[in-house]
Amino acid sequence: xxxxxxxxxxxxxxxxxxxxxxxxxxxxxxxxxxxxxxxxxxxxxxxxxxxxxxxxxxxxxxxxxxxxxxxxxxxxxxxxxxxxxxxxxxxxxxxxxxxxxxxxxxxxxxxxxxxxxxxxxxxxxxxxxxxxxxxxxxxxxxxxxxxxxxxxxxxxxxxxxxxxxxxxxxxxxxxxxxxxxxxxxxxxxxxxxxxxxxxxxxxxxxxxxxxxxxxxxxxxxxxxxxxxxxxxxxxxxxxxxxxxxxxxxxxx
Amino acid sequence: xxxxxxxxxxxxxxxxxxxxxxxxxxxxxxxxxxxxxxxxxxxxxxxxxxxxxxxxxxxxxxxxxxxxxxxxxxxxxxxxxxxxxxxxxxxxxxxxxxxxxxxxxxxxxxxxxxxxxxxxxxxxxxxxxxxxxxxxxxxxxxxxxxxxxxxxxxxxxxxxxxxxxxxxxxxxxxxxxxxxxxxxxxxxxxxxxxxxxxxxxxxxxxxxxxxxxxxxxxxxxxxxxxxxxxxxxxxxxxxxxxxxxxxxxxxxxxxxxxxxxxxxxxxxxxxxxxxxxxxxxxxxxxxxxxxxxxxxxxxxxxxxxxxxxxxxxxxxxxxxxxxxxxxxxxxxxxxxxxxxxxxxxxxxxxxxxxxxxxxxxxxxxxxxxxxxxxxxxxxxxxxxxxxxxxx
Numbered sequence: 001x002x003x004x005x006x007x008x009x010x011x012x013x014x015x016x017x018x019x020x021x022x023x024x025x026x027x028x029x030x031x032x033x034x035x036x037x038x039x040x041x042x043x044x045x046x047x048x049x050x051x052x053x054x055x056x057x058x059x060x061x062x063x064x065x066x067x068x069x070x071x072x073x074x075x076x077x078x079x080x081x082x083x084x085x086x087x088x089x090x091x092x093x094x095x096x097x098x099x100x101x102x103x104x105x106x107x108x109x110x111x112x113x114x115x116x117x118x119x120x121x122x123x124x125x126x127x128x129x130x131x132x133x134x135x136x137x138x139x140x141x142x143x144x145x146x147x148x149x150x151x152x153x154x155x156x157x158x159x160x161x162x163x164x165x166x167x168x169x170x171x172x173x174x175x176x177x178x179x180x181x182x183x184x185x186x187x188x189x190x191x192x193x194x195x196x197x198x199x200x201x202x203x204x205x206x207x208x209x210x211x212x213x214x215x216x217x218x219x220x221x222x223x224x225x226x227x228x229x230x231x232x233x234x235x236x237x238x239x240x241x242x243x244x245x246x247x248x249x250x251x252x
Numbered sequence: 253x254x255x256x257x258x259x260x261x262x263x264x265x266x267x268x269x270x271x272x273x274x275x276x277x278x279x280x281x282x283x284x285x286x287x288x289x290x291x292x293x294x295x296x297x298x299x300x301x302x303x304x305x306x307x308x309x310x311x312x313x314x315x316x317x318x319x320x321x322x323x324x325x326x327x328x329x330x331x332x333x334x335x336x337x338x339x340x341x342x343x344x345x346x347x348x349x350x351x352x353x354x355x356x357x358x359x360x361x362x363x364x365x366x367x368x369x370x371x372x373x374x375x376x377x378x379x380x381x382x383x384x385x386x387x388x389x390x391x392x393x394x395x396x397x398x399x400x401x402x403x404x405x406x407x408x409x410x411x412x413x414x415x416x417x418x419x420x421x422x423x424x425x426x427x428x429x430x431x432x433x434x435x436x437x438x439x440x441x442x443x444x445x446x447x448x449x450x451x452x453x454x455x456x457x458x459x460x461x462x463x464x465x466x467x468x469x470x471x472x473x474x475x476x477x478x479x480x481x482x483x484x485x486x487x488x489x490x491x492x493x494x495x496x497x498x499x500x501x502x503x504x505x506x507x508x509x510x511x512x513x514x515x516x517x518x519x520x521x522x523x524x525x526x527x528x529x530x531x532x533x534x535x536x537x538x539x540x541x542x543x544x545x546x547x548x549x550x551x552x553x554x555x556x557x558x559x560x561x562x563x564x565x566x567x568x569x570x571x572x573x574x575x576x577x578x579x580x581x582x583x584x585x586x587x588x589x590x591x592x593x594x595x596x597x598x599x600x601x602x603x604x605x606x607x608x609x610x611x612x613x614x615x616x617x618x619x620x621x622x623x624x625x626x627x628x629x630x631x632x633x634x635x636x637x638x639x640x641x642x643x
Contacts, residue, residue, distance in 0.1 A: 054593050057585060082595035094590035098608025107604060108594035143608065144590075164594065 002069050002085060002167040002198055004030040004053075010063035011045075011052045022048040024225035025064065030168060032198035035214065037236065039205055040222030041244045046204045047091060049222075050172040054088040055081050068168065083112055085167030089157040089174050095145040101156070102126065102140035105163060112164055129159040132192075134185055151182040158189035168200040169193060175210035187213030208240040223247045277343030281354055284347035293346060296527040296559055298495055301466045303412045303440050305348050305386055311355040313385030315411050318360070321375040326401070327363040328374075336361055336392045340418035341474065342446035349444040349470070352414035356390035362403060364427070366396035373402040373430075373619060380411025383438055389415040395427035395453075402428040402619060408463075410436040416444045423450040423477060428458065430622065434629075435463035442468045449509070451477030458617050459498065459515075461488040462629060466495045473511070474503040481510035485613055486528075487626065489633045490556070492521025500545070501531040504538035513545035516613050518606060519556035520637040530562040530576060539570040549580040550609050552602075552638055602638050606630065 011023035022045045030036050040046050052059045053066055055078040066073040068084055076084060096104070105126055110116045117125070130139055133155035145153050154174055161169055171190065175183055191214060194201055203214060211219075211233070219236045221229040221244070228247045229235065275293070278284065287294040287306050299306055320328050336359040344350035362374060378389075393403055399422075407413070421427045433441060441464055449455045461467050473482045482502060490496045502511040517526050530545040549558040562576035583602060591601035607630060614626050 056589055077598070078589060078592040079595050079597050079601075082593055088593055090590070090593075094586045096587050096590060096605065096608060098611035099591075099604050104591070104594075104604070107596055107600060108591075111595040111597065111600065143612075160594065 002032045004168045008064040030200040035201040035216045036218045037203045037216035044222045045225040087166035087169045089171045091173040093145045093153045129162045133159045150177040170202045211236045277345040281350045311388035313387035315382035319377040332358045340448040352388040355388040360391040362393045364395045364399040364401040367398045369400040377406045380409035386412035391417045394420045395425040397422045398424040400426040404430045406432045412440045419447040421453040421455045426454040428456040430458040433461040439464040445471040447473040449480035452479040456483045459486040468497040470499040472501040475506035475509045478508040484513040486515030488517040490519045490524040495525045497527035499529040504534045504541045508540045511543045518550045520552040522555040524556040527559045534566045536567045542572040545576045547578045
């Protein structure tokens with residue numbers, strides 16, 4: 001049983017022209033077993049929502065609450081949030097020179113489960129997770145994200161999702177920059193995660209393409225830092241046909 | 253002077269360059285004035301902590317114990333007198349080098365005979381046994397034609413040392429010299445290295461500096477024929493109060509030669525100070541050469557100071573490539589955020605990043621047993637500060 005509850009979340013960033021409000025009161029509840037898609041045009045604040053929940057220092061929370069199973073997420077440090085069960089698959093995963101994938105994965109798994117994974121099963125688990133993402137075993141000796149292609153970075157994120165097994169996964173434009181084959185591989189990975197018990201998914205995307213492979217239970221349309229519309233999967237179809245036009249004119 | 257040295261001298265004479273990068277050397281100590289600290293080559297160095305090495309302090313000390321471990325075929329001998337001094341073309345270019353040159357009573361000679369390929373490294377360990385009186389030493393490492401070898405020189409213990417190490421890499425030879433300054437906290441080491449790289453020869457220098465109060469290394473490489481290559485890798489870790497200085501000069505004296513210099517350092521603690529000067533001169537004759545030098549410093553705590561000065565002087569445009577880079581920074585927030593977003597604590601994330609920072613350099617050393625030791629050394633250094641609260 002896990003619930004991510006976002007209430008009236010307001011977030012600003014500091015720019016050269018002073019603070020700029022990006023999220024203007026977002027309310028959203030993701031219960032276990034549910035997949036929510038957030039869709040919206042560029043600059044609507046989708047990624048800000050993802051990074052704010054994960055605790056990136058660039059984003060300043062000016063109002064509202066975020067709780068995971070009643071625990072105050074905003075009070076937690078970045079790593080505490082991850083250990084509490086949140087996972088952010090990033091749109092632009094960061095290159096960390098000299099840190100091997102295998103060392104990184106083992107350190108992360110140890111941190112999250114509170115003890116080092118059993119060596120024999122762990123190696124098997126890692127190889128299987130990489131294999132499912134079409135990443136060969138030499139991948140684990142490479143430096144984290146360094147020199148990875150765009151597709152490899154995204155598949156590496158989903159392999160982590162598989163291995164770290166969080167309660168709630170936030171996928172920030174995981175579909176962007178993927179060709180159709182990679183999109184299928186990534187979507188299958190996300191679907192395997194959803195099939196596990198009590199998992200929540202917040203899927204942030206600009207395009208409807210990925211929703212053909214990952215069926216959301218709810219769709220939220222994000223415009224100008226707020227949820228402008230909500231509905232079931234049929235809302236995605238409507239967006240596919242008509243785009244964001246009507247929301248944008250309404251916002252102006 | 254041998255005929256070769258004369259010809260080389262004559263060639264360099266014709267190609268004289270007016271620049272502070274390569275002051276005219278002299279064997280006569282009196283030609284080198286006592287530095288005041290305002291000179292370009294001394295301005296970063298805490299002269300007061302040099303125990304008079306740059307002034308008149310006696311260099312007659314013998315407070316050290318050498319130890320050797322070498323595979324068969326390598327000749328190691330202690331040669332009395334001055335016969336071997338200067339064989340690499342070394343002409344002392346500062347006062348401490350000139351003093352050490354004049355006062356070292358003998359030369360430690362390590363010779364890898366022609367066409368000999370060693371299957372394990374030569375280890376020379378110099379253990380300092382006291383700081384009462386300063387010591388001057390001289391060493392010559394010679395890799396004869398087409399030989400291949402790795403020579404590891406480890407400095408440990410306590411002493412005040414001024415030394416000259418000359419390296420001759422003859423035509424077609426491949427030599428790696430790994431120098432490890434793993435001194436006790438009170439040691440002072442002002443070292444000069446002069447390397448002459450022969451035709452199509454490959455020289456790799458690995459310079460690891462961990463311990464000591466003041467360590468200053470002044471390293472010059474030049475080429476006696478075309479096609480030679482030099483790779484210089486440096487790793488240093490400065491703690492509170494420590495001064496670690498590396499002054500490098502690659503003198504491209506022959507065409508089609510290569511140099512690649514990468515020094516990486518971490519600093520932690522109040523008044524930890526590192527200096528990196530990377531000088532490269534591309535002479536008129538040095539057409540078709542390729543050079544790149546890079547220095548990166550990772551500042552782990554407040555109160556540290558890193559100086560980093562790359563200099564590139566180019567006298568011919570007919571080259572394959574020349575470049576340099578220098579960066580001094582704290583932890584990258586994005587690196588830490590990414591790692592922490594996977595549940596890894598801040599300290600542990602910092603630890604991973606520091607290991608990562610050094611690891612790609614350590615991997616290039618090419619001696620597995622040393623690579624493991626160095627990773628452990630980095631870990632031990634981290635334990636002093638970054639990881640203090642972790643343990």
